[in-house]
Amino acid sequence: MKRGGQVIYSGPLGRNSRKIIEYFEAIPGIPKIKEKYNPATWMLEASSVVAEVRFGIDFAKHYKSSSLHQRNKALVKELSVPPLGTKDLYFTSQFSQPNLGQFQYCLWKLWLTYWRSPDYNLVRMFFTLACGPYGWINFLAGWQKTSIGNKTQKDNTGDLTTIIGAMYAAVLFVGINNCQTVQPVVAIERTVFYREKAAGMYSALPYAMAQCILWWASNGQCINSFGSFLYYISFLYFTYYGMMTVSITPNHQVASILAATFYALFNLFSGFFIPRPKIPKWWIWYYWICQLAWIVYGLIVSQYGDVTDPITVPEMKNSTTVQWYVKNNFGYEPNFIGPVAGVLVGFAVFFAFMYAYYYIKTLNFQMR
Known part of the structure; x- marks a missing residue:
């Protein structure tokens, strides 16, 4: 074959390549x-x-x-008809x-x-562990100890905002980091998937399910410093969000x-920088479809509701x-x-489904 995939010779080589030499010498x-x-x-x-170019000939x-070429076509036609008494x-x-x-x-x-990708795992785990102490420092800075029984009293809304901001920053930074670091890993795996699928090693559905379950299990390692379902599900849907963006783009x-x-x-x-009651009515629809708004809702209500x-x-x-302030502000x-937790799980399932649908069934970014 020559450049472009065009055939210039298809036939026997012969002893010491005599057949192919005779073919080209006859040109x-x-x-x-x-x-x-x-x-x-x-x-x-x-x-x-x-x-x-020199001889002005197109070998194809x-x-x-x-x-x-005519003999080859005749041979293919002859062999394509099964002999009598045989089955396909x-x-x-x-x-x-x-x-x-x-x-x-x-x-x-x-x-x-996954475990043979230390550049991915170490960066992600280090970033998560680094955000843990950062959150605790801000958490402790916002509290003022008093001697009223065994209670810890927050003097003003600034202290409460500092604590909520620490939780919000941890979710946002770790979530974005999860999204960005998973993208090159999934993009590389997509190339392998195209090759192995073409070879008939497996179908698309088991592969998609395996990849979604892998990231579901691996994200559990990153909640040890937070110990919260809300943190876990937020990291998970950010990971699935990154996977979904890979599925609809070429690289x-x-x-x-x-x-x-x-x-x-x-x-x-x-809902943190601009609370929901202060968002204009014509923009409130985006608040309800913003996954980060739901995690902020869940974090604040679960801790201070x-x-x-x-x-x-x-x-x-x-x-x-504090309860009145959280509700009115x-x-x-x-x-x-309860509904907040259900919506967060729904976001994770939605991103995973969109990833599998576009990645496996609809879009194909093969270059050859």
């Missing part, structure tokens, strides 16, 4: 092979692009018009293993790949740009309770924690 202008010269080297030189067209090859299934076996193989392969560089486009919107409509300790609000003469209902 007008092609020099004879020298004595004791390597036939493979001579053939590459004789059929090069330079030789085509010459082959198609040759008697050798038949297999009960397309793959050698059932779906469960394919899933186990894919999970095992991806698990080994991880474009996926990183696409994902970063929405970081500012997530931050703006999270039932706290009745007194707190000083600058606009009020008398102190009020942020618009959070203490009894809404």
Whole structure:
């Protein structure tokens, strides 16, 4: 074959490559092979692009018009008709293993790949552990110890905002880091998936399920410093969000740009910098579809939704309770924690489904 995938010779080589040498030597202008010269080297030189330009010949067209090509076509036609009494090859299934076996193989392969990627794991774990002490420093800085029984009293809304901001920053920074670091890993695996799928090693569905379950299990390592389901599910859907952006883009560089486009919107409509009651009505719809807003909702309500300790609000003469402030300033209902958890799980499932659907079934970014 020559450049471009066009066939210039298909036939027997013969003893000492005699057949192919005779074929090319019969073409007008092609020099004879020298004595004791390597036939493979001579053939590459004789059929090069330079030789085509020099002799004004297209080897692909010459082959198609040759008697050798006609004999090959006749042979293919003859062999395509099965002899009498024979049957076509038949297999009960397309793959050698059932779906469960394919899933186990894919999970095992991806698990080994995961643990053999220290550049991905170490960066992600270090970043998570580094955000843990940062959050605790801000957490402790916002508290002031008093001697009123065994309670810890927050004097004003600034202290409470500092504590909430520490939790919010931990979720945002670790979530974005999870999203960005998973993208090149998934992009590389996509190339391997294309090759192995074409070879018939496994179908698309077991592979997609194995990859989603792998990241579901691996993200559990990163919640040891927080110990919270809300943190875990937020890290998980950020990871799935990064995977989804890879599935709809040709490479991880474009996926990183696409994902970063929405970081500012997530931050703006999270409900932390601009509480929900202060968001304009024509923008409130984006607040409800912003996954970061739901995690902020869950974190604040789960930690302070039932706290009745007194707190000083600058606009009020008398102190009020933390529960009242959370409800009236942020618009959070203490009894809404169940639906919040359900919505967060729904976001993770949605991103995983979109990743599997576009990555496996719909889009194909193969370059050849």
